[in-house]
Amino acid sequence: MDSLKHDEAEQEEERLLTGGLRDGENDGAKFTRNPSTAITHRKPSVWKLCSAITVSLLLILLLLKTSPLETFARWMPSCFKGTGVAGIKDTGGLYLIGAGKADITGPVVEINLMGYADPKQLGSGLRQRLRARAFIVGNIEHPNERFAYLVLDIQSGDTAIRYGIVDALKELGPEYASYSHHNVAVTGTHSHAGPGGWLNYLLPQITSKGFDRQGYRAIIDGAVLSIRRAHESLQPGYLSVGTTKVLNANINRSLFAYLANPEEERSRYNVSAGDDGTVEKDLTLLKFQRASDGKNIGVLTWFPVHGTSMLGNNTLVAGDNKGVAAYLFEKSVRGEETAAEGFVAGFSQANVGDTSPNVLGAWCEDGSGQICSFENSTCSDGRSQSCHARGPFFRVKDEGASSCFEIGKRQFEPARALYDQLNENPTPVWGSLVKSFHTFHNMSEFTFISNGKKVHTCPAALGYSFAAGTSDGPGAFDFTQHDGNENTTSPVWRAVSYLLKDPSDKQRACHAPKPILMDVGEMYTPYQWTPNIVDIQVFRAGQLLIIVSPGEATTMAGRRWKEAVHSASAALFEQEADSARPASMTSAPIVVLGGPANSYTHYITTEEEYGIQRYEGASTLYGPHTLEAYINVTLSFLPYLGARATKPPRHEGGVYPPDNSNKSLSFITGVIRDGTPFFKAFGDVVADVGAFYRCGEHVKATFIGANPRNNLRLEDTYAAVERLDLYRGKEMWKRVRDDADWSLVFRWRRTSEVLATSEVDLVWEIEDWAQPGVYRLRYYGDSKSLGGTITPFEGVSSSFTLV
Ligand SMILES: [Zn+2]
Numbered sequence: 001m002d003s004l005k006h007d008e009a010e011q012e013e014e015r016l017l018t019g020g021l022r023d024g025e026n027d028g029a030k031f032t033r034n035p036s037t038a039i040t041h042r043k044p045s046v047w048k049l050c051s052a053i054t055v056s057l058l059l060i061l062l063l064l065k066t067s068p069l070e071t072f073a074r075w076m077p078s079c080f081k082g083t084g085v086a087g088i089k090d091t092g093g094l095y096l097i098g099a100g101k102a103d104i105t106g107p108v109v110e111i112n113l114m115g116y117a118d119p120k121q122l123g124s125g126l127r128q129r130l131r132a133r134a135f136i137v138g139n140i141e142h143p144n145e146r147f148a149y150l151v152l153d154i155q156s157g158d159t160a161i162r163y164g165i166v167d168a169l170k171e172l173g174p175e176y177a178s179y180s181h182h183n184v185a186v187t188g189t190h191s192h193a194g195p196g197g198w199l200n201y202l203l204p205q206i207t208s209k210g211f212d213r214q215g216y217r218a219i220i221d222g223a224v225l226s227i228r229r230a231h232e233s234l235q236p237g238y239l240s241v242g243t244t245k246v247l248n249a250n251i252n253r254s255l256f257a258y259l260a261n262p263e264e265e266r267s268r269y270n271v272s273a274g275d276d277g278t279v280e281k282d283l284t285l286l287k288f289q290r291a292s293d294g295k296n297i298g299v300l301t302w303f304p305v306h307g308t309s310m311l312g313n314n315t316l317v318a319g320d321n322k323g324v325a326a327y328l329f330e331k332s333v334r335g336e337e338t339a340a341e342g343f344v345a346g347f348s349q350a351n352v353g354d355t356s357p358n359v360l361g362a363w364c365e366d367g368s369g370q371i372c373s374f375e376n377s378t379c380s381d382g383r384s385q386s387c388h389a390r391g392p393f394f395r396v397k398d399e400g401a402s403s404c405f406e407i408g409k410r411q412f413e414p415a416r417a418l419y420d421q422l423n424e425n426p427t428p429v430w431g432s433l434v435k436s437f438h439t440f441h442n443m444s445e446f447t448f449i450s451n452g453k454k455v456h457t458c459p460a461a462l463g464y465s466f467a468a469g470t471s472d473g474p475g476a477f478d479f480t481q482h483d484g485n486e487n488t489t490s491p492v493w494r495a496v497s498y499l500l501k502d503p504s505d506k507q508r509a510c511h512a513p514k515p516i517l518m519d520v521g522e523m524y525t526p527y528q529w530t531p532n533i534v535d536i537q538v539f540r541a542g543q544l545l546i547i548v549s550p551g552e553a554t555t556m557a558g559r560r561w562k563e564a565v566h567s568a569s570a571a572l573f574e575q576e577a578d579s580a581r582p583a584s585m586t587s588a589p590i591v592v593l594g595g596p597a598n599s600y601t602h603y604i605t606t607e608e609e610y611g612i613q614r615y616e617g618a619s620t621l622y623g624p625h626t627l628e629a630y631i632n633v634t635l636s637f638l639p640y641l642g643a644r645a646t647k648p649p650r651h652e653g654g655v656y657p658p659d660n661s662n663k664s665l666s667f668i669t670g671v672i673r674d675g676t677p678f679f680k681a682f683g684d685v686v687a688d689v690g691a692f693y694r695c696g697e698h699v700k701a702t703f704i705g706a707n708p709r710n711n712l713r714l715e716d717t718y719a720a721v722e723r724l725d726l727y728r729g730k731e732m733w734k735r736v737r738d739d740a741d742w743s744l745v746f747r748w749r750r751t752s753e754v755l756a757t758s759e760v761d762l763v764w765e766i767e768d769w770a771q772p773g774v775y776r777l778r779y780y781g782d783s784k785s786l787g788g789t790i791t792p793f794e795g796v797s798s799s800f801t802l803v
Contacts, residue, residue, distance in 0.1 A: 092428020093542055096138030097237035097288045099298035099344040100229025104152060104222030105129045106195040106215025107709040108317045109748045112208040114155040115192025116312040116473040119207045119490045123195055124315040125747035126718060128323055129739045130194055133346040134226035135300050137541045139434040140236060147183040147436045147539045148227050151346035153319035154219060156188040156596035160200035160661040164220035182648040183436040185537055185548040187597035189322035190349045193310040200660050202529040203520055206492045210666035218712055237290040239429035241544055241590055244418040245281045249410040250305040252278040253356035253471055256375050257612040261556045279355050279555050280304050284592050285415055287422050298344035301415050302592045304352045308472035309391055309404035321357055322347040324408020324742060332416055338423055347411060348594045351558020353603050353616050357407040358389030362471035377471045389471040405742060431542040437640040437648045441633050442655050443622040444521060444532040450628040457629045458510035460521025460530040463618030467517055470615045491667040499525055511623050514613055530621060533657040535598035536633045540641040545569055549595030551604040554616055557627045562591040564631045568638050576643040674706035674783040675756035682706055682783050683795030692801050695768045701797035705760030706783035708748055710790050717780060719746040719762045724774040743767050772802050
């Protein structure tokens, strides 16, 4: 029997999910490799034709004296249909737009998960594939003026990853020559549930036992593929931007530090009991709508909430709550008339620093039933280890998966409502300008004037509270705590800990009141431990400005940064006489902050929060004036975003951060071989499914497996659910779930080191909307021989009935 492609099957599932069959899509967009050709072809034909028809229709309507807009809308030419109203409402300026998505899932087993810095937290499988989502915006008249904003389901942007992406784009030839450091932003969703080992600096490599080239390449290759897909889809279109409130999806996990900010400042954001200003509740959404047929090709959103819904005991790879939100959004529009095929939803992180998705607060799991101390998140023993923050479904013992799905859903739902609203009532991005700048700035000794005072930053250092962790992941940095157990200490730590040195008096004074635990910014052997050279970058499309932050700015730090950019850019806009901007347009800038991006510079707090020295303050690398320094440099480059700026600032002659990807330590061993137990073959079922299931139940099959690191199966799957269907009178199995689906879990475990045997569990957590029918589970594996040959195999469970 044949198998249908998943897309087809999924679309059908989706129609069931979203209610009712929809009309067939008319995908009018043809991919055009050369954006300039696309413009010259499309603009005159579409625009001249539409304008002519519009004018004629208006004349007819005037003659008939039946002027309501609805009447007009009914007779609109097809080129203006799609949203139904785009032709008659102000659509704003015409831009060059593109969106693309690709798989970046690295090794899902045996590699340390990045984020909680717990060397014992090793991957054991996959809940949901990780994605790169790319969004490109360009100037229609000057297509070289464009930017590419990447949203990766990883912990943060990174210097080695960024170099890898920029270099790979260069190798794609002249068509990709307009992408480089100044206009490519590499942001991470801050998921704490992805494989680590790809970061440029030594410190985050310690818990992952060093650098892992396989995962590093997966991220770069997927990120570049997503940019290529976005680039190939470039075409004229409109941008629309709006803001909505996301309630009950984030709280402030460092309220004690937040309260150190001036009362007067805090009160400006205290809107209501549900939005008291201690975290930002606003989600900003940018909608990409192509001009050819009015269909939307994607959305890009910003909202701050930590990717720590999947807890520190989770060992399944997933994109955390942002990954869920993106997945739900993309599923929800599939098959809809207003959404183009391949619609991409990017849920980018914002000023995430002091936010937590664990909205029920931090509690002591020591039997006391107490909440953790307000000042320093400790419990009765004076330590933070038993303090754990609770997500909405904390009672479900599933390593945070239920809470994670819920927090993703709480972001998706208001974003989707805002999208619908923008379809009816677009609030356009005006003008035509697309500008960007990027600079590498040395933070180790930067002197500048702030509030009339001469201040300076210092080489990076981490304070004592860094080792204590947060209520989202308490005290996980146990590489600093010698318990004498060789097995729980990273081999990297054993190799480098003797290099740690005491900070100088000057360094201590510079970081005060931070007590220095690790003077990481002054350590260059065997290579740098943390960045001193940071990326500062801002993008502009019309009145929208995107600050690309390399660190995790806290709620108030992000606000100060955004406000500084807002007032400076408002002044800049006033000087602009942009012909593409109608007189009705307000010149007020809309400013968002995305990150952690480009490099990982840990946290960015306000000076007042820094004085409190909780985890975020202790992890603010460059001293008390870190935030002011970021703002100062941002503002000094802001004129590069003005209408008169012709070129972005040059990097040549300036400082560059090191690329350590070729000299990083690694104690990560590869797969040696895979074996099977006697009388068994790869893919054999060792524990089969039952005969009947109901929605809400879990169906599981166990197979003789092999190490999934043998083949990452990028753009493909390890696990599948197949349904028996009739297709053109013939019975056939259709794939209806795969690794992209949250409800299908792939788990791998080693059963014997000596025999090199392993087993795989596939578990389908049957959704309440799943269709009754006959199903089976299929496992795709790849085994490795001692000689190194990799051989694919499959395993299939018995069929079962969902009643
Ligand atoms: Zn964080």
